[in-house]
Amino acid sequence: MQSTGTPHQPSATRPRGPATAKLTLTAVSIALVFIVTYATANYTIPATKGYFDFGDVMIFIVALTFGPVTGGLAGGIGSAASDAFSSGSGVYFPFTLVIKGLEGLAAGYLAFRGSRWRLGISWAVASAIMVGGYFIAETLAIVGYPASVVDVFVNIPQVIVGGIIGIPVSQYLRRVLPPNMIYSRRSTPGSSPKA
Secondary structure, eight states: OOOOSOOOOOOTTOOOOHHHHHHHHHHHHHHHHHHHHHHHOOEEOTTTSOEEOSHHHHHHHHHHHHOHHHHHHIIIIIHHHHHHHSTTOGGGHHHHHHHHHHHHHHHHHHTTSSOTTHHHHHHHHHHHHHHHHHHHHIIIIISOTTHHHHHHHHHHHHHHHHHHHHHHHHHHHHHHSOTTTSOOOTTSTTOOOOO
16 A cells, blocks of 8 residues: 655755854854954054954964864955955955965964974964065065065064964864864864874
């Protein structure tokens, strides 16, 4: 006898999958980088129209906790959005999108490689990308040389502060957050990087 019941229909309220959770986490990370960068950009450098901020702290926290993709997207989009809303800094938007995106990507990628010193290496490489990237962009396309040198002496302390605060905070988050939230390489699921 054939069943007269209606075919089973998938529930419209099924739980969200990992892709949705990842997208939400990335969106929140972008917002946090933007908020921290924009809220702390209190000192504009007259020679370059750039500014000192604590956005790199949040970029390192995000990249070292949630991995290269989230770190890259949050660093690039969140920081560039701050430029777009900061008076006189809009010219930096495309450069920041690339430079800060690569900073977050490099930090998140290298932090999970095999080296014992991976956190220090990831910080150093990401910092070099940020400082060097802005120096090149400002020299070639924004303010020219020697004005671009001024920002080097602003960006170096900025990434130093980013590492001093961002690295320990990310390590704390990796200990307390649920394993499915934090990034880990497939070969070492749930592991956390050590200095």
